[in-house]
Amino acid sequence: MVEDSPGIDDERLVEAAVPMVELTRITRRYGSVAPVEALRSVDLEVRTGEWVAIVGASGSGKSTLLNIVGCLDRQTSGTYRLAGVDVSTLNDRQRAGMRSHYLAFIFQSFHLMAHRSVLENVTLAEVYGRRPRTGRQGRAHAALSAVGLEGRTDFLPTRLSGGERQRVAIARALISGPKLLLCDEPTGNLDSATTQGILELLGGLHDKGLTIIMITHDITVADRAERRLRIADGKIAGDG
Amino acid sequence: MTTPAPSRRGPAEAGRSGMWARDLLTEAFAGLFGRPLRMALTVLGTVIGLAALVATLGLSRTAGNQIIGRFDELNATEITVLANPDPNGDPGPTIPxxxxxxxxxxxxxxxxxxxxxxxxxxxxxxxxxxxxxxxxxxxxxxxxxxxxxxxxxxxxxxxxxxxxxxxxxxxxxxxxxxxxxxxxxxxxxxxxxxxxxxxxxxxxxxxxxxxxxxxxxxxxxxxxxxxxxxxxxxxxxxxxxxxxxxxxxxxxxxxxxxxxxxRPDKPDTLKISSPQPPQQLRAGVSRDLNVLFLMLGGVSLLVGAIGIANVTLVSVMERVGEIGLRRALGATRRHIAGQFLMESVTMGVLGGVLGASIGMLVVVAVAAYQSWTPVIDPFVPLLAPVIGGVTGLLAGLYPALRAAALQPVEALRSGT
Known part of the structure; x- marks a missing residue:
């Protein structure tokens, strides 16, 4: 399911095992008159293939951290390297390219397009980044099959349960072969039985070598990850 | 299925961002036809505007042609005979x-x-x-x-x-x-x-x-x-x-x-005249009518453009979440602007095609009712989709820029 991105030299990748995520003294400040520091000089290293859960209270800075790691937001100061690329120096277009080829997101509210079929929602992830159109449908079918939704390809998301919608979102995340999967409260809208199913799925992906960073309020969900970070007042308060 | 470990790379090796033209078209059409009722109502403004433009231009040509035809009919059937003074000075009557x-x-x-x-x-x-x-x-x-x-x-x-x-x-x-x-x-x-x-x-x-x-x-x-x-x-x-x-x-x-x-004896003593075709009058009548009706059509089109701009802007506001999602999937600001522009241009072209068809039907119907000959410049119906497209482009410019300016984080947060 996970594929190599174009332009990456496999030999070099294997020989130089640099971290997938490398944050150095990252600060994010909002506002200029009465500035609020959402992140305060955060240092973080996530190795390739790790599954990291970030827990913390509301407003602790975990979503801000995930947005910066996902190249959706820029830090005020500090350095961020994603897969060895210094993201801080990239322009808007290059950051979009990074999101397209390296990253995938799973959101609490699924973010599926209501008037597009399940298959179209999954292929949407291949629209950007100049991926070949040939074989796109096949790859989408394979991704849906991997999350157990092969019989739902023509359904509209409105006809699916919450768990099925999140599976569609996971299939959409997987089709482009990301290096890093970012999950923002992936089980926040699901019941406990469905939550277990989604965690099983994420565990399977981790076992296949996918790097996962997941933020959650739920300690039992965080316990499924191999590494837990606790964030409080914009700083990493615990790692283990 | 295994993920290779990354190496240190520079910006030049960052993943490419781009979009195939066919994908842009597919996404724009899906965005439009996913909400068919909204699209129909939005296109309606352009349809009315361009139908009015085509109909008014066609009717002006038809009416102008009818008026000019009347002038022509009178001129083509009139001869005036005047008595020339006799060159020999004969004062006798010239016209019997x-x-x-x-x-x-x-x-x-x-x-x-x-x-x-x-x-x-x-x-x-x-x-x-x-x-x-x-x-x-x-x-x-x-x-x-x-x-x-x-x-x-x-x-x-x-x-x-x-x-x-x-x-x-x-x-x-x-x-x-x-x-x-x-x-x-x-x-x-x-x-x-x-x-x-x-x-x-x-x-x-x-x-x-x-x-x-x-x-x-x-x-x-x-x-x-x-x-x-x-x-x-x-x-x-x-x-x-x-x-x-x-x-x-x-x-x-x-x-x-x-x-x-x-005057079989002195035919030269008579002067025959028939009025020349009133070319200037013909051009004047046609020009006056065209200016009047073009203004009416232009106002209608402006109303249509405002309609497209308004609905596209509302659409952008309603689709903030979608915009955020697309940005998260790798869309650049240019991709977002391009899609919304493509949608508004498509609506304009569609409105132009439908408007031209309806406008021509109106011209034919009015002409048939009045027993006139319908006359329409062939460029007008062909130009209508182009005008519609340009109108859609201009109308969609501001909403597209607004959509492109949205920050991905804000869009994802407010569009849940």
Missing amino acids: WDAPQRLSRLNGVVAAGTLSEIDVGDDLVSASPMRDPRRRTDFKLAVEAASPELFTAIRAKLHSGRLPDRGHEQRGDHVAVLGPNAAEQLGITRLDGSTAIRIGDQVLTVIGILDEVARKHTLLSAVIIPEGAARSLFALQAPQSVVVETAVGATSLLSRQIPLAL
Whole structure:
């Protein structure tokens, strides 16, 4: 399911095992008159293939951290390297390219397009980044099959349960072969039985070598990850 | 299925961002047709605007063509014969009194009548038998002598009374017909059998008032008397002109036959004239109508453009979450702007095609109802989708820029 991105030299990748995520003294400040520091000089290293859960209270800075790691937001100061690329120096277009080829997101509210079929929602992830159109449908079918939704390809998301919608979102995340999967409260809208199913799925992906960073309020969900970070007042308060 | 470990790379090796044109089209169409009712309502504004533009341009051309056709019809069927002064100095009459009868025998002549301007010197025309020093009762009016057939040749319509006939002519009856402007000036609004006017010291009974004429519009302000009366009262020696209405296409041949029919001995003493086609008038009428209707169509189109801009802007606000998702999946600002622009351009083009079709149907329907020939510039319906597309482009510009300016984080947060 996970594929190599174009332009990456496999030999070099294997020989130089640099971290997938490398944050150095990252600060994010909002506002200029009465500035609020959402992140305060955060240092973080996530190795390739790790599954990291970030827990913390509301407003602790975990979503801000995930947005910066996902190249959706820029830090005020500090350095961020994603897969060895210094993201801080990239322009808007290059950051979009990074999101397209390296990253995938799973959101609490699924973010599926209501008037597009399940298959179209999954292929949407291949629209950007100049991926070949040939074989796109096949790859989408394979991704849906991997999350157990092969019989739902023509359904509209409105006809699916919450768990099925999140599976569609996971299939959409997987089709482009990301290096890093970012999950923002992936089980926040699901019941406990469905939550277990989604965690099983994420565990399977981790076992296949996918790097996962997941933020959650739920300690039992965080316990499924191999590494837990606790964030409080914009700083990493615990790692283990 | 395994994920390789990354190496340190520079910005040049960052993943490519891009989008195939076919994907852009697919996404734009999906965005539009995913909400068919909204698209239909949005397109409606452009459809109405361009239908109005095409219809008004077509109707202006059709109506203009109809008006010009009327002018052409009159011009193509009119010949005026004037008496040239005899080059040998012969003062004898040039146009014979029986000119109408002679010309009516020619094939292609519909009607022919003689018309002469009467020189009444300083004599004024009055409707009152008494001179009233408190108000003006005498007027300087043109006095014309006409044969009975002239009224047919100029397509005169009568407002009240009757027209003079051959009997009035032969008896030399002192009667007159007034043009509507002359009747109004003299204060004559109705005829009771004893209505009379004075020309100098000559009293004439008014037997009719004209309503309108298709030719010789100067007669609308004139007093017209039979030639018999003109001969006895004002010593008219001979007719000065002949007005001939011909069948369509007969003017050229009749222009050569008429001099021989009237003066076989001296055909050169007659001057034949037929009015030139009023090219300037034609262009003027067409231009005036086009300017008027183009303004109307332009206003309609502006309303349509505002409609597209408004709905596209609302659509952007409603699709903030979708925009955030697309940015998260790797869309650049340019991709987002491009998609919204493509959607608004598509709506414009669609509105142009539908508007042009409806506009042309309106032109044909109106023309059919009026029994006119529908005339439409072939470029107008072809240009309508282009105009629609440009309108959509301009209307979608601001909403597209707004969509592109949205920050991904904010869009994802507010669009959940």
